[in-house]
Amino acid sequence: MSKGNVVLVVNCRIKPGKVEELMAALKENAEAARTTEPGCLQFDVLVDPEDPTRIMYYEVYRDQAAIEAHAQTEHHKKWYTVGPPMLDVRERSDFIRVAP
Template identity: 45%
Template sequence: MFSLVVQMEVRPERREEFLAGMTANAEASVRDEPGCLRFDVSAVTADPNRFFLYELYTDAAAFEAHKASPHFARWRTVAEQVLVGQVNTPGELLATHASEEFA
């Protein structure tokens, strides 16, 4: 499985716009893309303008399909306005564990 960790820094005055745009993108990705298995958005406790995403796809082709989706294009329009910076770290899921309550 293809995994992606994304670190983002958001302009303080655009935080709410970021959250709305990213939430819409994450929801549409899981709902509309069969190859998108997970899309988590996490805030950094010590810095309200920093976020981490964890995305999981069946394979790299599914991630490429994600980048070609209409909701990703809408997100990129928002991102141009709200982001200070972004670092993407692609990887491969080797193991996963979750409690029954969470799964």
């Protein structure tokens, strides 16, 4: 397989009563990653229009080293401390982007 960017796809279910708090923390992490990390090429946060507790976020990094650098940032450490405890479900899948 050819080399490409590393993509993380995370599907989540937010605990009842935690939607606003979780989304604020996730958006803060995404914005910081996009604006301060040269290796973060994309970080999208999506919400199910029928069910605001069902979300997905999609991150694209230049390479594995960029993901490792992301994991060491203060904004990611903050997210990882406050975010996952507000989730009922968190399923992460890793991919290699081969196109475009």
